[in-house]
Amino acid sequence: MPVTALxxxxxxxxxxxLSCVLDPEERExxxxxxxxxxxxxxxxxxxxxxxxxxxNEVLNGILEGTPGxxxxxxxxxxxxxxxxxxxxxxxxxxxxxxxxxxxxxxAIYLTRASAFRVDYYGASFLKHSAIARDRGLxxxxxxxxxxxxxxxxxxxxxxxxIHGTGRSRKYLEDLGFSISIEKGRVGVTRKRA
Amino acid sequence: MPVTALxxxxxxxxxxxLSCVLDPEERExxxxxxxxxxxxxxxxxxxxxxxxxxxNEVLNGILEGTPGxxxxxxxxxxxxxxxxxxxxxxxxxxxxxxxxxxxxxxAIYLTRASAFRVDYYGASFLKHSAIARDRGLxxxxxxxxxxxxxxxxxxxxxxxxIHGTGRSRKYLEDLGFSISIEKGRVGVTRKRA
Numbered sequence: 001m002p003v004t005a006l007x008x009x010x011x012x013x014x015x016x017x018l019s020c021v022l023d024p025e026e027r028e029x030x031x032x033x034x035x036x037x038x039x040x041x042x043x044x045x046x047x048x049x050x051x052x053x054x055x056n057e058v059l060n061g062i063l064e065g066t067p068g069x070x071x072x073x074x075x076x077x078x079x080x081x082x083x084x085x086x087x088x089x090x091x092x093x094x095x096x097x098x099x100x101x102x103x104x105x106x107a108i109y110l111t112r113a114s115a116f117r118v119d120y121y122g123a124s125f126l127k128h129s130a131i132a133r134d135r136g137l138x139x140x141x142x143x144x145x146x147x148x149x150x151x152x153x154x155x156x157x158x159x160x161x162i163h164g165t166g167r168s169r170k171y172l173e174d175l176g177f178s179i180s181i182e183k184g185r186v187g188v189t190r191k192r193a
Numbered sequence: 194m195p196v197t198a199l200x201x202x203x204x205x206x207x208x209x210x211l212s213c214v215l216d217p218e219e220r221e222x223x224x225x226x227x228x229x230x231x232x233x234x235x236x237x238x239x240x241x242x243x244x245x246x247x248x249n250e251v252l253n254g255i256l257e258g259t260p261g262x263x264x265x266x267x268x269x270x271x272x273x274x275x276x277x278x279x280x281x282x283x284x285x286x287x288x289x290x291x292x293x294x295x296x297x298x299x300a301i302y303l304t305r306a307s308a309f310r311v312d313y314y315g316a317s318f319l320k321h322s323a324i325a326r327d328r329g330l331x332x333x334x335x336x337x338x339x340x341x342x343x344x345x346x347x348x349x350x351x352x353x354x355i356h357g358t359g360r361s362r363k364y365l366e367d368l369g370f371s372i373s374i375e376k377g378r379v380g381v382t383r384k385r386a
Contacts, residue, residue, distance in 0.1 A: 084336055099338070102348070103355055103372070103379040122374045125355060143277055145292070148338035155295070162296055162318060179296070181315045186296040 003089050003109070005031035005071040006062065008055055011041040029085035031071060036062075059118045066113035073107045074100070078160055078168035079146040087142050094137040098147040099125040106147050157188045196282050196302070198224035198264040199255065201248055204234040222278035224264060229255075252311045259306035266300045267293070271353055271361035272339040280335050287330040291340040292318040299340050350381045 033046045036058060040050045051058045059072060071089055073080070088096050088109045095116065100106040103123035110116050115135060119127040132139040149159050151168075160169055161179050180189040226239045229251060233243045244251045252265060264282055266273070281289050281302045288309065293299040296316035303309050308328060312320040325332040342352050344361075353362055354372050373382040 099356065102351055121377050123355070123372060123379045126372075143274075143280075143339050144336045145338040145341035146336050148341070158295055162316070163292065179316060179319075184314050186316045 002030050002032040003069050003071050005033045005073055005085075006036050006059070007033055007046075007073055007075050008036045008059070009041070009043075009075045010038045029082035030089060031085060035075075055120050056118055059120075063110070063113045063116060063118065068113065069109070069111050070113040071107065071109045072118070073147075074104075074150065076150045076152070077106055077147055078151060078166065079149050079163050081146055081165060084142075084144045084146045087144065088147070091140040091142070093140040095132060096140040096142050097125065097128060097132075098142045098144055100148060100150045101152075104150065106150060107142070154188065158186055161188060195223050195225040196262050196264050198226045198266055198278075199229050199252070200226055200239075200266055200268050201229045201252070202234070202236075202268045203231045222275035223282060224278060228268075248313050249311055252313075256303070256306045256309060256311065261306065262302070262304050263306040264300065264302045265311065266340075267297075267343065269343045269345070270299055270340055271344060271359065272342050272356050274339055274358060277335075277337045277339045280337065281340070284333040284335070286333040288325060289333040289335050290318065290321060290325075291335045291337055293341060293343045294345075297343065299343060300335070347381065351379055354381060 035041075035043045035046050035048045037043075037048050037050050038052055041048060063070070069089075071085075073085070085107075088098060088107050091109060091111075094111055096107075096109045097105055098107040103125050105118075105120065105124045105128050108116075108118065108128065115137060117131060118124075119131065129139065146163070149156065149163075151157065151160060157172060157177060158179065160172060161177065164172075176191040177188050178191070180187050228234075228236045228239050228241045230236075230241050230243050231245055234241060256263070262282075264278075266278070278300075281291060281300050284302060284304075287304050289300075289302045290298055291300040296318050298311075298313065298317045298321050301309075301311065301321065308330060310324060311317075312324065322332065339356070342349065342356075344350065344353060350365060350370060351372065353365060354370065357365075369384040370381050371384070373380050
């Protein structure tokens, strides 16, 4: 049975204009993606659940009612590939996490979701590590730059142009973005049609 | 036999004051670290070869004379752990690479070093990928945030304080650095004694 992969998403006023949407290739990784959206929003053929409310409250409500396994993965990870997601969901521990840049948590896989609770924002990776420890859950940290790299700022687009394999990279290229190298530093430029 | 791991290092005027030195724990990862320094410089019990010259010229000279395997790994990777290095040197391909942030190349493992040549600076990861392709070498890209994260700027120190396990983190903490969280953003502060 595929693992349910919850992907929280806020279509209105997303954090940054750069937010990219994960290609729903979790399917290939043995997952069934479910987009948790703050309001109704079409998402290709992925299931969308419109759940208004704060991220932590909504997720903890779901965790409480889920005795089995669950993956929570952020939407701004366009470098994600099935192999990386598979490493997360095939942990031998009680759970696995992938840290994001700057102390965030980009993915959490739980073999028994109801045994955990989430606490996003701030240095959530440290908070989640402490929660796992307090609850006696063995947590594996998955060492993946593809799931570690969230796209927040302009320079992050370099990573997408170099390592992207899916629609997000194509989208950027279609908008005229490409890599530029000036005085040895790698950046992005945009040629407008 | 342990893999020789070349670690280029420039003790005088290093790129940034933040440059950190990789703990020589490659030993545990099945490597024999050799620091390639632009001038004589003591480095604990690691072998140091003082080789003046440009990075590419020096390395390509060594590659040419090395029919067997070789690892080249950058010095500013304080999140490196033996397990990550082992993933690199146990590739089933002809070679393996780990990209750095911004298009760089943080590690290159070659099963037949003389079959390759390096071209660092700029978007070297793209150049190295092209060289591998041109030479018919099958190259595995290792998906590791620990080897991907080079420490260049102040905000990178957050990563070291959160994920560091070795001497570099201890060094920072002894200098009074710690994580700070202001308005949900994670940064570093320094308390001077």
